[in-house]
Structure formats: structure tokens, C-alpha cells
Amino acid sequence: MSVKTAVILGTVLALAAAAYACASAPPEDSRGEVKALQVQVTDLSRQLSALQHARPADQQAAMDTYWDMLKKQLQYVRDLPGVSAHGCKDWMLTDPMIAGAAPAKAIKPCPVVHDSGPVLGWELPANLSPRLFSLMMQQQLDRISAQVDDIAAEQDTVKRNDLYRRLYETRYQDIQTVLGREWMWTPQDPSAFPEAGSLGAELLRSYCSQCHDAPRPGLHTQAEWTGITHKMHDIIGGQSHAQIMDIRMPSQDEFNLIVNYLEFHAANGQ
Numbered sequence: 001m002s003v004k005t006a007v008i009l010g011t012v013l014a015l016a017a018a019a020y021a022c023a024s025a026p027p028e029d030s031r032g033e034v035k036a037l038q039v040q041v042t043d044l045s046r047q048l049s050a051l052q053h054a055r056p057a058d059q060q061a062a063m064d065t066y067w068d069m070l071k072k073q074l075q076y077v078r079d080l081p082g083v084s085a086h087g088c089k090d091w092m093l094t095d096p097m098i099a100g101a102a103p104a105k106a107i108k109p110c111p112v113v114h115d116s117g118p119v120l121g122w123e124l125p126a127n128l129s130p131r132l133f134s135l136m137m138q139q140q141l142d143r144i145s146a147q148v149d150d151i152a153a154e155q156d157t158v159k160r161n162d163l164y165r166r167l168y169e170t171r172y173q174d175i176q177t178v179l180g181r182e183w184m185w186t187p188q189d190p191s192a193f194p195e196a197g198s199l200g201a202e203l204l205r206s207y208c209s210q211c212h213d214a215p216r217p218g219l220h221t222q223a224e225w226t227g228i229t230h231k232m233h234d235i236i237g238g239q240s241h242a243q244i245m246d247i248r249m250p251s252q253d254e255f256n257l258i259v260n261y262l263e264f265h266a267a268n269g270q
Contacts, residue, residue, distance in 0.1 A: 030160060033080060037148045037167075040073045041141070048137055051130065059130040066137060067124040070175060077168045082161025122175065127187075131247060132211035133178075139235065140174045188213055200261025207250045207258065217265035225262040229255075 047069060051062035077083065124133075147167045154160040193201050194217060205214040220228060233255060236247060250258065 030157070033164075034148075034152045036076065037151065040069075040076065041145050041148050044069055044073070044137075044141055044144075048134065048141060051137075052134055054130075056130075063128070063130060063133050064124060066133075070171070071122060074168070074171045074175060077164065077171055080161075080164040080168070081157075082164045083168045084165075122179065125179070128178075129211055135211060135235070136178060143170060143174075188216070190214075193217070194265045195261075198261065200257045200264075203250065203254050203258050204261060207248065207254070210247050215262075217262045218267045220262075220266060221268055222263040222266040225259065225266055229259045229262065 044066070047062070047066045051059060051066060054062045144167070147163065147170060151160060151163045151167065154163055190196055190201075190205060193205075193214070195201055208214045217225070236249060
């Protein structure tokens with residue numbers, strides 16, 4: 001190969017590489033969005049770690065700080081490209097406080113969205129234990145971290161906007177899940193459980209109440225309890241000692257007794 005040919009070939013390859021780099025790089029405006037999301041994930045991770053290692057006296061303040069960060073992060077994602085209403089029945093973008101409390105004639109049409117940020121009424125449940133909060137937030141943080149990684153890797157603008165929308169839906173659902181599980185932090189009378197004095201009921205209250213109030217068997221069907229109990233067992237077993245804040249794990253025999261108790265007294269007689 002002559003020197004001239006080599007130079008030409010090198011120039012062509014360089015131009016091709018530059019063109020590929022330009023094509024594969026995300027638009028300049030989206031880089032800032034992705035960077036902001038990555039910083040948010042880092043900040044949430046740091047705050048969750050602070051909660052997991054906080055003294056009991058400081059845990060409530062750490063929980064409140066994390067909850068405020070979640071709401072601000074939700075608002076940021078709400079304003080990203082692609083996060084728009086998909087029809088008038090898009091509950092994901094409807095402000096539940098306005099839609100649920102205001103008279104019907106006062107509700108704005110199609111749809112009522114929280115353009116000014118998550119409603120101030122989304123307060124952290126007063127009796128939510130730090131252990132349960134930490135466990136739920138760790139699950140959510142793992143999920144959002146994976147979603148942000150997918151967004152950062154996506155080069156197509158349309159597809160990236162769709163990922164923004166999915167991220168918003170996930171964050172919204174995560175927060176509503178926390179708000180909607182009132183049974184978890186509402187103390188119940190132990191005698192109200194079926195066969196309250198049985199070993200299964202006692203084990204259920206002993207182990208499950210470490211993070212939240214023991215669930216009534218009638219909350220789910222037999223099939224649902226089978227999936228839920230095994231999923232919880234795997235989640236707790238997969239967390240580090242620090243992350244679950246000294247939660248005791250039942251032995252296999254104890255776990256089986258708890259599952260059998262829940263399934264036997266499950267909803268619909270199943």
C-alpha cells in the first residue's frame with residue numbers, strides 16, 4: 001500500500017469514526033437530563049444508606065428527608081420529554097388529592113395533572129417503620145437505577161422519551177404503593193386473627209411484625225400468598241445485614257408454617 005493510499009484510507013476511517021460517534025452520542029439537551037437522573041439516583045442511594053446506618057433517634061428524620069427527595073425526583077421526571085397525558089382517563093397524571101377531594105364541577109377536564117409538583121398531601125405515613133421503609137425503598141431504588149441505566153444507553157430520541165414515561169409511571173406507582181398499604185402500619189388486635197393462638201399465627205406476628213403489622217390472611221387468596229411469601233423470603237434473604245437493619249429470618253420449618261397458616265385462612269376459602 002502506498003503512502004498516499006494509506007493517508008486516504010486513514011482519513012476515511014477517521015471520518016467514519018467521527019460520524020459514528022456523532023450518530024451514537026445522545027443529543028446535547030438530553031445529556032443534561034440523563035446526568036441529572038444519574039445524580040438523583042446517587043443522592044437517593046446515599047440518603048438510603050444514611051437511613052440504614054442511622055441511630056434509632058435519627059431514623060425518622062432520615063426517612064422524612066428521603067421521602068422529600070422522592071417527591072422532588074418525581075416532579076423532575078414529570079417534566080421530562082414524553083411524559084404527557086395519554087388520554088382523559090390517564091390516572092397516572094391525575095392529582096389524587098384534587099380529583100378525590102374537590103367537587104365534581106371543580107375538577108378540571110382532561111386531565112387534572114400535578115404541574116406544580118406532587119401534592120403536599122403526600123405525607124409519609126406516621127406509623128411506617130424504618131425497617132419496612134428501608135426495605136421498600138431499596139427495592140424501588142434498584143428498579144429506578146436500572147431504568148436510568150437503560151435511558152442513558154438509549155440513543156433514539158423517541159425511544160428515550162418512552163423510557164422517560166415508563167420511569168415516571170414507575171416512580172408514581174412506587175409512591176402510591178407506599179401510601180396505599182395502610183394495613184402495614186395500622187396496629188391490629190392479635191385476637192382478631194383466625195386461630196390466634198396457633199403456632200402459625202404466632203410465628204406470623206413474630207416475624208412479619210419486625211417491619212410492618214402482621215397481615216390478615218384474608219388480604220389475599222391462597223395462590224397470591226404462595227407468591228408473596230416466597231417473594232418476601234427471597235427479597236429479605238438477598239439483602240445485606242445492614243440493609244435490612246437486623247431483621248430475623250425464620251427457619252425453613254417456621255417459614256413453611258407461616259405460609260401454611262396464610263394459605264389455609266386465605267380469602268375466598270382457598
